[in-house]
Amino acid sequence: MTIDQHTQHHIVSYKKLVGIWLALLALTALTVAITRVELGGYKVAGALTVACAKAGLVIAVFMHMKYEGRLLRWLLFLALLTLAIFIGFTFFDVLYR
């Protein structure tokens, strides 16, 4: 291999991975805690916010997105935007029918 692609690879340390795992466990405990008490409508919003934070950590560090180039990041953004559009537009219909 003349141009070694692997030298561009970012190696994520074990320590960092374990740190993220601990954060994910803490966030899991947090969602369970906030959904066991009666918060009404905030329960759904709270649980989904924590879920998004967890998903962000998994994508950024476990899936190495933080260390990827612009192409993959934009594609991820596009995929999430598509998801947001089809969920958002469906709700325009469902809520205001």
Place this chain on the structure above:
Amino acid sequence: MTAHQHSDDIGAKLGMWLFLFTELLLFGGLFLLYSVYFKHYPHEFAAGGKQLNWIMGSINTVILLTSSLCAAMAVTAIQCNEARRAIGLIAGTILCAAGFMAIKYIEWSAKFAHGIYPGSEHLKSGPMGESVFFSLYFITTGIHGLHVLIGGALLAWIGVKVRTGAVTSGNFILLENGALYWHLVDLIWIFIFPLYYLIL
């Protein structure tokens, strides 16, 4: 893809991510169905959700997060030229997958024992919303479970490749992509867990 001189790791990873986006949209569609029906049948969904065991759901969440950690560490291990450790970590991921499926089996069996399965008399005679809830529960966790099985098999195959030396510190894109697939399985569960087990 594994040809040494002409491998295109960036292309392989791009292809994997594009595939993962389609998976995201597949599960996105299921979550959309969930949210629209939740809006239609809030009480029936709440009644259905209370019948799910949130403790088992929490245990499975911890198992999947741990499996994801193992998969991510396996990638680090192979990059650091620690093949033996990588194999151990892949085995750990697969062990977690087996644990997850065992708990899923217990959960589903308990539901079946109570006459709750798609098209059952119990659900047909009950309120419409509850039937919709459990149909969505079975299809979402079913497709997710299928992904767990496929991911586990994929990682087992990759583990053998690491052992035979086909996947090394100089050529680990297969393990990297396998791990990406595994993280997606974890990612989907991160949303299934609060939606079905917690907020209702």
